[in-house]
Amino acid sequence: MLEWALEHSDAPKQKRKTQFDLLIEFFTANNINLIKNQDDKGCLQVPILDGGHDVFVINSKRGKLFVRRVLYEQFKSSPRSNDLSDLVNTLDSIAIFEGEHHEFKLRVAWEGEDVVVDIGDEKRSIIICTKDGWTVGYSSQVMFLRREGYRALPTPTKGGNLEGLRNLLGIREDHVWHCFLAFILNVFRPDGPYFSLMIDGEQGSGKSFLSTVIKRITDPNQVEKLRFPRSDRDLMIQASKFFLIIFDNASGVKQALSNTLCSIATGGGFATRMLHTDDDLMIFNVCRPFIINGIGGFAYNPDLLERGIHMSLSAMDPDKRKTEKELNAALEAMLPGVLGVFMDAVVMALKNHSTTATPKGIRMSDAAKWVAAAEPAFGLVEGTFVNAMRQSQNETMGRVAIDSALGQGIIKLLKKSDGQFSGGHAELLQALIDVGANESRDPFFPTSSSRLSSELSKLSPALKKAGIVVEKLPRQNTGSRIQIRFDGTVDYHEDDAPNREF
16 A cells, blocks of 8 residues: 555655766766867866876777776666667767867877876876976876877886897997987977888898887887888878887888878878768878888888988897897886986987077978987987988988989989980980880889979989989970989999999
C-alpha cells in the first residue's frame, strides 16, 4: 500500500543523475575546464599537482580514455560504446561553442622573453630558460598539447659534457660535429624559420641512429622515424602532428614535395579539400624542423638545399660497431647531462642574441643568428657554426650541380667552348644536344627551351657553388639571352668532375 501511494502521489520525484551530470559535477569540483585550441578543437584542461595543467583533445584516444577513467574511478560506471561517443561529442560541443580560446604549443615555446621546454612527464615538468640560467619547474602560462605517442625528455642535469656523445656517434670531422650541434640548437628555438637537416652516407654509416639520437634529445616520441610521404596532404598532416619530423631512408624527393618542405621549414599555409566533401577545406599552417636521411642523391632542389644543414657520414669501423641495445643503454645514461649542456646553450643564445650580428652569406638568417649567439657555450670562436653550415651547403650543392644531367651537359659544353657560352635558351638546348649532353637519358632532362629556362633558373645557385655562373644578358629582338661561364674558382680537367672538394 505504501509503495502504491508513493508511486501515485503528487510529490515531485527526484531526477536520477545521468553520466553526463556526474561528469560535469566532477569537472566543476576539480577545476577541469572545457576549452578550445587554435584549430577550434575541443580540449580538456586538467590541473595537476605542483601547478600547471595537462591539456589534450577531447575527441581523441586520450580524451576518451580520460572520460572512461573518471566514470569508473569516481562513480564505478562504465559507459557503453554509443554512450561514450555521445558523452565525448557533447563535451566537445560545449568546449567549441562555449569554451575559452587558447593557443597551444608543441614541446618548445616562448613565455615572454624566456624559453620553455615541455619535458613531457606525468608531473608536467618544464624547463624554464632565461638569460640568467635554467631551472626545472611545474608552472607556466604556456599550454603544451601532447598528442598520441608523446614521450618524456630526461630531466636535465648540470655539469654535463658532449665528448661521450661524440664518441658514441663516431663523428670525427669537426665541421660535421658543429653541424650536428647547430641543428639541435636550431630545434630548441621556439619559432621558425628552422633549418632542416639532411644526412647522407653509405650503408652502415649510422644515419638512422644519428637521427633517433637527435629525436631523443629534443622531441622523443613513440614514432621516431617516418617513411617519406607520397603527397603534399600526407606531408602536411604529419607536420601538424609532430614537432620534429624524421624521414628515414629517403630515396628521392619530388619537386612538388620539395616546395612543400620549404614551406614547412619557413612557415606557410596549405589548403586541400576535406575528404567526402565538395567545398570544405582542411587548412594547415605549420613551421617545423625536420630531418631527411638517405644514402645520397635524395634531394636536388637548390631552394630546399639552401634551407638545410648537411651532414655526410663516413662508414663506421666494423671492429668498433656496437649492438643497438648497447648503443641505446649508453645513450640513455648520458642523456640528462647532454640535455643540460644544450639548455646551457639556449641560455647563452638568449643572453647574446641582441648583440649578435646577423650572419651574412647564408639563408635562414634568423635561425643562423640564434645558432651563432649560442657558440660561446661550447667554447667555440665566433663564426664556427655558420662557417660549418656554409661549408656543408656548398659541398652538397656543388655535388648536386655536377651530378645532374643538366649540370654534366653544361660542363661538357663549356669545355668545348673555351669555358663560355652566350645565346638564347633554344640555342643552348641545341648546343647541349650537339655535345651529347643527355647520354644517360635522364627523364628529367629538359626537352624544350621553356623547360630548359625553368630548370636552369632552379639549378643556377647550385651551379654557382660549382664554379659555373649563369647570367642574363640584355634582351634582344630574338628573345632573352644568357651567358654561362666558368668563374675560374674550379679547375675542370678532361673528366667531368672538378679537382677540388666543394
